[in-house]
Amino acid sequence: MDNNYLSISDILVTNEKVPCKFLHDLPKMGFLDPSAAEDDLKAGSNVEIPLWLSESLYSRRPPLVSVELPKIYKDAYREILNADACTVDMHKLGQYFYEFGCYISKHDIKGEVGSTLINTFRQRFRMLLSASVSRDSLIALQPLSASERQRASAASKTEQALLDWLHSGDCVLTTANMVANHRKRKRAEMEMV
């Protein structure tokens, strides 16, 4: 998993919301809870805050919040995932299911989230593989999570490169990627005007 400080995808993962329980009073922080009318946030209130905030507050000594499991990692969803993970539309359920799960699993005392993650990936691997060789890629890619989509497109690119090489062994010189994309965009802008 790519979770270094400057990784854009990791920043997006840590922007997902988690339900938390505040253990201390927070003066002037009432705006964190949209349903609260007062200026101060009281200890014991349950609020959904972004993961980056909860991670930082949880690591304080003493911790300011206790993190609860988001609903997609709770028993009800875990049962569905363990039964047949391929039926789940990850794009709708949680785009960053695996990465988010890795962060969440340390707050799961029973340690079941971790095994669910592995299980889910194991079941969905065949689906991922077929999505990456599928011709009708739009439909096949639809139910995949963000990282699964990346894997699928990388796999199909490799597959294509291998096929090209096997066919002729010749490599045609092509326009550089960024140059070509810049052209396309400029053309689109011209057409809009």
Added chain:
Amino acid sequence: MFGEKVIELIKEAERNPDTMDPFNDEKLRQILEEMQLLFKMNMNDANATSENRSLWTTVQVRHAALERNKRCLLAYLYSRMNKIKTLRWEFGSVLPPDIRELLSDEEYQWFSKYSTNLATYMRSLGQDIGYSGIDLTENLKPPKSLFIEVLCVVDYGKLELEDGDVIMLKKNSRHFLPTSECQTLIRQGVLKQIT
């Protein structure tokens, strides 16, 4: 809620991983203002914690937001820097004006420095065995033949070859050229190889 503007910036960077976007200095300014405000509020409350102990929790929340904003801004700049690096390899050392205006002044400075560094390095290559440098941006794919047939895609103008011949590159004209002379133009999208 804080840390939201900065996410818009990050999403902008994520949306187009293969193209350069205009430098968003307006949003950057807004975020820096937000950070200034958070910092000031934190200074006030941190000084007041001696009387009111309960304020330290608030200070910590704001501090987390500050660090988050910092991380996102750095990530935005870093992802742009990587793209600028690619620009040097794909567009060459002279940027077309419409690309040039997408960069901020500092970024353009960085580009020039990177370009100079790369050029110095390439010139230094192989000096010990009597070569005067190698252009690393050439031959990115193994060359298969000395001459290739190309189609000109845009009106480019005159091109002088190494043997002194001058050819006119007009749109839709076909040429049979030495690979070494035209591969840069192919990468820049002026010519297209016909197979």
